[in-house]
Amino acid sequence: MGSTIFRLDFTRGTVEEIDEAIPPRGAASDPSARTPPEALPKRAGYVLAALGTPPQRADED
Amino acid sequence: MRIAWAIPCVRVRTRADGLLDLLGSQIDSVVLPSLPTEIEFDVAIRLTGPEQDFAQEHLVQVVLSDPQLEAIGTLDLPVYPRAALATHIPGYEINANLGARIAFEPYDEGGYDLSFALDGEAQHRHKTTLSAILREP
Numbered sequence: 001m002g003s004t005i006f007r008l009d010f011t012r013g014t015v016e017e018i019d020e021a022i023p024p025r026g027a028a029s030d031p032s033a034r035t036p037p038e039a040l041p042k043r044a045g046y047v048l049a050a051l052g053t054p055p056q057r058a059d060e061d
Numbered sequence: 062m063r064i065a066w067a068i069p070c071v072r073v074r075t076r077a078d079g080l081l082d083l084l085g086s087q088i089d090s091v092v093l094p095s096l097p098t099e100i101e102f103d104v105a106i107r108l109t110g111p112e113q114d115f116a117q118e119h120l121v122q123v124v125l126s127d128p129q130l131e132a133i134g135t136l137d138l139p140v141y142p143r144a145a146l147a148t149h150i151p152g153y154e155i156n157a158n159l160g161a162r163i164a165f166e167p168y169d170e171g172g173y174d175l176s177f178a179l180d181g182e183a184q185h186r187h188k189t190t191l192s193a194i195l196r197e198p
Contacts, residue, residue: 003075005160008136010125015136047198048071051090054172
């Protein structure tokens with residue numbers, strides 16, 4: 001069993017499969033299996049954050 | 062088959078045991094010093110359904126729209142066939158976990174919507190918005 005990541009590039013209109021699987025290190029409940037914080041990617045020139053969302057638009061159901 | 066959830070986050074990592082690690086969840090904004098700037102973020106997606114639904118490949122259509130609600134593009138995310146594990150309980154649904162790394166260039170401030178369809182059928186519950194905010198990060 002595996003899971004998959006695809007890169008969807010809307011600038012270039014391309015879809016590419018990415019192979020980044022983390023090797024198994026233990027059961028799902030094993031804390032050692034967690035990805036360390038330093039594995040978070042460093043983004044160039046921008047910050048992804050949770051700052052809030054706009055009110056729902058009229059076309060949304 | 063249906064989309065159970067779609068969660069935007071900083072990074073999704075796949076694991077060999079079929080699970081996903083979600084890092085920096087849940088994001089709704091990107092702060093940038095200038096526009097346009099190419100950005101990337103990830104969306105973790107879980108699909109679920111009866112075992113027979115996973116016998117053939119399916120497609121998740123991902124639609125990106127700009128703050129004026131105009132579609133920037135639609136890209137297809139394949140869902141490969143898979144079989145239930147040996148430990149599968151008869152009658153239970155099975156699932157597939159996918160990561161979508163979204164790359165695009167916001168060219169204006171405002172909300173960029175991601176919406177999803179499964180084999181052409183819209184999945185309205187899972188629309189998500191990433192707001193582009195022009196400010197020094």
